[in-house]
Amino acid sequence: MQGLHIQSVSKSFGTTNVIKSVDLEIEPGEFVVFVGPSGCGKSTLLRMIAGLETISSGRIDLNGRRIDLLEPADRRVSMVFQTYALYPHMNVRENMDFGLRINRAPKEKREREVKEAASMLSLSELLERKPGALSGGQRQRVAIGRSIVRHPELFLFDEPLSNLDAALRGKMRIELARLQRELGATMIYVTHDQVEAMTMADRIVVLNGGRVEQVGAPLDLFHRPANRFVAGFLGAPTMNFIPVRIEDGALYIDGHKAVDVSAWDQRQVGRAKYIGVRPENISIDYDGDTGMRASVSAVERLGSQTHVHLESAGGHSLVSVSQGTARAEPGDLVGLQLDFSESHLFDDRDVAIPRVDATP
Amino acid sequence: MRPSWTHVPLSLIAVAALAPSVFMVVTSFRNLEDYAADKVAWPESPGLSNYVSALVEHPFVKWGFNSLLLTAGSVLLSTIVAVLAAYALARMRFAGRSVILGVSTSLMVVPPVTMIVPLFVLYTQLGLINTFGGTILIYAGLITPFGVFLLTTFFRTLPDELFEAARLDGAGSFRILTNVVLPLSLPALLSLIVVNALYVWNDLLIAIIFLQDDSRRTLMAGISVFQGRYNNNVPLTMAGLTLASVPMLILYVAFQRYFIRGLMAGAVK
Numbered sequence: 232m233q234g235l236h237i238q239s240v241s242k243s244f245g246t247t248n249v250i251k252s253v254d255l256e257i258e259p260g261e262f263v264v265f266v267g268p269s270g271c272g273k274s275t276l277l278r279m280i281a282g283l284e285t286i287s288s289g290r291i292d293l294n295g296r297r298i299d300l301l302e303p304a305d306r307r308v309s310m311v312f313q314t315y316a317l318y319p320h321m322n323v324r325e326n327m328d329f330g331l332r333i334n335r336a337p338k339e340k341r342e343r344e345v346k347e348a349a350s351m352l353s354l355s356e357l358l359e360r361k362p363g364a365l366s367g368g369q370r371q372r373v374a375i376g377r378s379i380v381r382h383p384e385l386f387l388f389d390e391p392l393s394n395l396d397a398a399l400r401g402k403m404r405i406e407l408a409r410l411q412r413e414l415g416a417t418m419i420y421v422t423h424d425q426v427e428a429m430t431m432a433d434r435i436v437v438l439n440g441g442r443v444e445q446v447g448a449p450l451d452l453f454h455r456p457a458n459r460f461v462a463g464f465l466g467a468p469t470m471n472f473i474p475v476r477i478e479d480g481a482l483y484i485d486g487h488k489a490v491d492v493s494a495w496d497q498r499q500v501g502r503a504k505y506i507g508v509r510p511e512n513i514s515i516d517y518d519g520d521t522g523m524r525a526s527v528s529a530v531e532r533l534g535s536q537t538h539v540h541l542e543s544a545g546g547h548s549l550v551s552v553s554q555g556t557a558r559a560e561p562g563d564l565v566g567l568q569l570d571f572s573e574s575h576l577f578d579d580r581d582v583a584i585p586r587v588d589a590t591p
Numbered sequence: 592m593r594p595s596w597t598h599v600p601l602s603l604i605a606v607a608a609l610a611p612s613v614f615m616v617v618t619s620f621r622n623l624e625d626y627a628a629d630k631v632a633w634p635e636s637p638g639l640s641n642y643v644s645a646l647v648e649h650p651f652v653k654w655g656f657n658s659l660l661l662t663a664g665s666v667l668l669s670t671i672v673a674v675l676a677a678y679a680l681a682r683m684r685f686a687g688r689s690v691i692l693g694v695s696t697s698l699m700v701v702p703p704v705t706m707i708v709p710l711f712v713l714y715t716q717l718g719l720i721n722t723f724g725g726t727i728l729i730y731a732g733l734i735t736p737f738g739v740f741l742l743t744t745f746f747r748t749l750p751d752e753l754f755e756a757a758r759l760d761g762a763g764s765f766r767i768l769t770n771v772v773l774p775l776s777l778p779a780l781l782s783l784i785v786v787n788a789l790y791v792w793n794d795l796l797i798a799i800i801f802l803q804d805d806s807r808r809t810l811m812a813g814i815s816v817f818q819g820r821y822n823n824n825v826p827l828t829m830a831g832l833t834l835a836s837v838p839m840l841i842l843y844v845a846f847q848r849y850f851i852r853g854l855m856a857g858a859v860k
Binding site for chain 1: 753755758759760762771
């Protein structure tokens, strides 16, 4: 059995369950991103795979070996920390080959490995420098290099880019994705940044409250969220949720008929409690008085986009995103057009009601 | 720039702090007659006769060697014990950890004087009076609690990720201690060594009670008997004290460059 297999893994600190029976299979060569809000257990789960936290129950297998009982060093995994965790008294070369030296690797092998990793990461000129003399991005590359020279079967990344500034983060994102392709390595990457998750992952694992909410390819999750949490977590600004009533095959918002419900599974659609509409699927009609009525409460102009915050006549707070610079001003009374072809219905337990029509 | 008047009290304090040392060095170059005539004065004909006398006529070198042995032995023993204890207390989880640290720390407030009589009785029974080994044990026992306290506090400030990274690299606890913790703790460790060495080197109480044999006297004990035996020859005593200060001065100057901040720069963030 190749790849990583996590079976019914739980973790509790005293009476608090931080990881609740997680099952997960990761294929060799896959780039998987754990994403979720602070405290959702994503880092804890990663640390349990690394062996830095014990597991309370369940088992973890890597390429056919059970690893959850092994010492961290024996698991053939490596980890890159958010804070880099470089040894400040060692230079770049010593930092990178520390693990090899401990394992008494011959000198030629150590030199070869460090040289290869350094050239892959553009660190060749910096090998004699101490971490204190490096920039944040260079330090992060040294931390990655330290992982590479050990040839682990699994790379773990714990929010590795969150200490970098936005421009460097974007650059490192692309570099990491390239590195993963070059090495063909299996990687698990923890982040709370949905842009990193959406752009880098083969598959995303959305975690919430120690539970896996949904696993899937980035666009699958975006277009077919399994529940309200996933729908709200992916996409920025976050999805709008509006209470609805279903009557005679039609969906009513604030007492007005909005759309017929033939697009959803007819056996379940009667349970619908909320409709989720992404901000980009709400367009504003400044002159017309068609559709939903709303007043503009705030406007954020980002240059390429405008976020318009609205208060509907029914008292719901909504956000609309339009391209370019919108002419909205706070206090304007406007009409709203909702594009229901990209919308999602959720029942009273926040579970998505499947659509039966084809969505992208 | 601060206004210059703040320098006045600071200068006064500096003078007050340095005056005894200046007096010691100046007086050591004067002869006994001059000193008897005027206690505080610059030497009229400065000479090294007191130094020659201390080094040649008195067993000064022998005493210095004894002091060195005691200081090195007890500081070495104490540092090894304190490093191992502090590493366990700061970085390992076990039952009774905080109790041990609490007890060890509370030992710092016990005045050595209160332990002299019971220790003396015990050492007499064990035959450890007048032995360097026995005295080293006492000194090491006295200075270790401070070492454990200081190093535990310091080790706790080292970032957890460094330990985790080292574990993932395959380092065991002892390897992490020697290859990661100790190099990063050099400033704390060297401060501790200097402070403890000063204490042992300058101690009179224990040296005079537990090492009574003339051949085992330490510098401080030896200098103190100068006065009684040689009619209170102050310039000679000052020459002895000046000589006794030199090793500690060297130790301090040698380690001073390690007392720099920023050794942790670049570890995290």
